[in-house]
Amino acid sequence: MRGELTFNAKVNRNVMTFQEFIEVIKEEALGKYQSAEDISIAGRFMGQRGPFAQLQDAVGRVQLYIGKDELGETPENKERHKKLVKLLDIGDYIAVKGKLFATGTGEISIHVHELKFLSKSLRPLPIVKRDKDGNIYDSFTDPELRYRQRYVDLTVNPEVKEIFIKRSRIVTVMRRFFDAQGWLEVETPVLQPIHGGAAARPFATHHNTLDMKLYMRIANELYLKRLIVGGFDGVYEIGKMFRNEGMDRTHNPEFTSMEIYVAYKDYNWMMSMVEQLLETIAKEVNGTTKVQIGENSIDFAGPYERISMYDSIKKYTGIDVSQMDEVALRKVCKEMHIKVDDYMGKGKLIDEIFGEKVEDHLIQPTYITDYPIEMTPLAKKHRSEEGLVERFELFVNGKEIANAYSELNDPIDQRQRFEDQLKLAERGDDEAMALDEDFLRALEYGMPPTSGLGIGIDRLTMMLTNNPSIQEVLFFPQMKPEVA
RNA sequence: GAUUCCGUAGCUCAGCUGGUAGAGCAAUACACUUUUAAUGUAUGGGCCCUGGGUUCGAAUCCCAGCGGGAUCACCA
Numbered sequence: 001m002r003g004e005l006t007f008n009a010k011v012n013r014n015v016m017t018f019q020e021f022i023e024v025i026k027e028e029a030l031g032k033y034q035s036a037e038d039i040s041i042a043g044r045f046m047g048q049r050g051p052f053a054q055l056q057d058a059v060g061r062v063q064l065y066i067g068k069d070e071l072g073e074t075p076e077n078k079e080r081h082k083k084l085v086k087l088l089d090i091g092d093y094i095a096v097k098g099k100l101f102a103t104g105t106g107e108i109s110i111h112v113h114e115l116k117f118l119s120k121s122l123r124p125l126p127i128v129k130r131d132k133d134g135n136i137y138d139s140f141t142d143p144e145l146r147y148r149q150r151y152v153d154l155t156v157n158p159e160v161k162e163i164f165i166k167r168s169r170i171v172t173v174m175r176r177f178f179d180a181q182g183w184l185e186v187e188t189p190v191l192q193p194i195h196g197g198a199a200a201r202p203f204a205t206h207h208n209t210l211d212m213k214l215y216m217r218i219a220n221e222l223y224l225k226r227l228i229v230g231g232f233d234g235v236y237e238i239g240k241m242f243r244n245e246g247m248d249r250t251h252n253p254e255f256t257s258m259e260i261y262v263a264y265k266d267y268n269w270m271m272s273m274v275e276q277l278l279e280t281i282a283k284e285v286n287g288t289t290k291v292q293i294g295e296n297s298i299d300f301a302g303p304y305e306r307i308s309m310y311d312s313i314k315k316y317t318g319i320d321v322s323q324m325d326e327v328a329l330r331k332v333c334k335e336m337h338i339k340v341d342d343y344m345g346k347g348k349l350i351d352e353i354f355g356e357k358v359e360d361h362l363i364q365p366t367y368i369t370d371y372p373i374e375m376t377p378l379a380k381k382h383r384s385e386e387g388l389v390e391r392f393e394l395f396v397n398g399k400e401i402a403n404a405y406s407e408l409n410d411p412i413d414q415r416q417r418f419e420d421q422l423k424l425a426e427r428g429d430d431e432a433m434a435l436d437e438d439f440l441r442a443l444e445y446g447m448p449p450t451s452g453l454g455i456g457i458d459r460l461t462m463m464l465t466n467n468p469s470i471q472e473v474l475f476f477p478q479m480k481p482e483v484a
Numbered sequence: 485g486a487u488u489c490c491g492u493a494g495c496u497c498a499g500c501u502g503g504u505a506g507a508g509c510a511a512u513a514c515a516c517u518u519u520u521a522a523u524g525u526a527u528g529g530g531c532c533c534u535g536g537g538u539u540c541g542a543a544u545c546c547c548a549g550c551g552g553g554a555u556c557a558c559c560a
Contacts, residue, residue: 049521125494126494248556454560
């Protein structure tokens with residue numbers, strides 16, 4: 001008996017998946033009461049009511065009919081099966097054989113005549129029940145348990161599994177979209193000697209053999225641009241970034257970003273590309289461009305509104321900050337009761353006003369364009385507006401999900417911008433960007449005009465699945481250690 | 485990091501102004517072989533997060549710690 005209960009290696013599971021089973025119902029079994037041939041199926045035993053049991057696999061559930069005296073053929077085999085059925089626990093993996101039939105209420109089920117244990121569950125799974133109206137009766141909801149034991153969460157909460165399937169599809173659709181354009185998916189270093197490309201505190205580590213300090217990347221931008229210098233027309237990378245910052249419902253120390261750089265393009269082109277990309281993703285993942293996020297119904301169908309940062313501030317505050325110097329901006333912040341620090345330069349002050357007064361209004365997808373030069377050291381100067389750069393951020397539901405530039409490809413200007421960052425750092429801005437000599441050298445060899453874009457995959461998934469918490473879209477969100 | 489709420493059975497939760505632990509589901513046994521969250525009867529199940537304190541007596545009140553959620557700050 002014991003042998004039957006433990007972790008069988010021989011499985012005939014490839015005979016039929018649940019999905020195939022459902023197709024068989026449609027094509028063959030419907031209208032019949034009993035299939036001619038046995039089918040073989042395997043899955044997780046998820047409960048029993050009388051002779052009716054639920055078997056679950058990755059796709060869904062099917063009903064089994066386990067008749068008391070109908071298992072096995074020989075008397076010994078019948079006896080054995082009776083014992084096996086008694087030993088069934090929720091969570092056990094079993095394989096069954098039987099014929100399809102329609103029950104009295106019309107549900108297509110498997111009339112089991114043979115049952116085999118594949119694996120035993122030694123711990124009781126939480127039992128979640130739901131009725132036809134979707135009411136859930138015995139839920140498994142404790143966030144701490146759900147995140148620490150995601151395997152249980154995924155087993156008993158099908159809507160959780162659905163989120164992660166969507167997340168995977170978002171990435172797949174994105175990849176397919178880029179690949180169709182001939183852009184190249186690449187991988188760049190996670191361990192970097194200089195943490196460039198963004199403004200954030202890094203995780204630091206040490207390489208023993210080289211005896212050198214290394215940082216987990218906070219961004220991969222400077223490496224991807226090196227590849228554009230190297231002659232690729234379009235490169236993109238989907239991968240983890242690491243930032244040693246605070247954690248909350250929208251921040252996890254490691255998160256996934258997609259960065260893409262396309263040569264001979266500018267940020268106007270990029271805006272159109274992003275519209276097509278997001279529209280495609282929304283349709284492929286949700287079947288529609290519209291998505292409900294909390295209270296708001298959002299439509300990802302392009303084109304999106306485009307408004308410059310200065311105009312957006314004017315629109316929502318009535319104040320024109322475009323000609324103001326640092327002193328005037330500080331005065332404005334004070335009048336609006338916006339907290340500012342001494343180290344903040346002009347760009348940062350404008351960003352504070354924007355964050356405080358504008359962001360929350362940007363519900364439908366909206367491009368904010370043309371940022372002050374001080375806060376964007378890697379973007380190209382605006383072709384006609386003094387003091388601005390060609391940059392946009394895409395806001396949806398009041399939150400930023402994409403950031404893009406016409407990339408700065410003038411090495412002399414780039415060196416100057418890095419030096420301005422160093423000055424900010426000296427004033428106490430610990431987010432100011434470090435200078436990367438090799439990156440400058442690459443630019444000195446010549447980089448074509450290029451547009452670059454970054455999209456937060458976690459954030460995008462949160463929006464497309466209507467989840468306000470990043471933990472709900474990460475399989476294993478960062479947690480403090482569990483104490484035994 | 486700050487504020488605030490929370491931590492009781494495998495899960496979801498009651499447990500009042502302090503008097504020594506409860507329900508539903510799950511589990512076990514027996515009966516039932518049926519349906520669509522939940523059949524019946526019976527039974528077992530607890531470091532009430534941890535450590536101090538107050539008290540004759542603490543799941544309950546106080547303090548500290550640990551873990552989680554929410555809000556804020558920082559960031560994406």
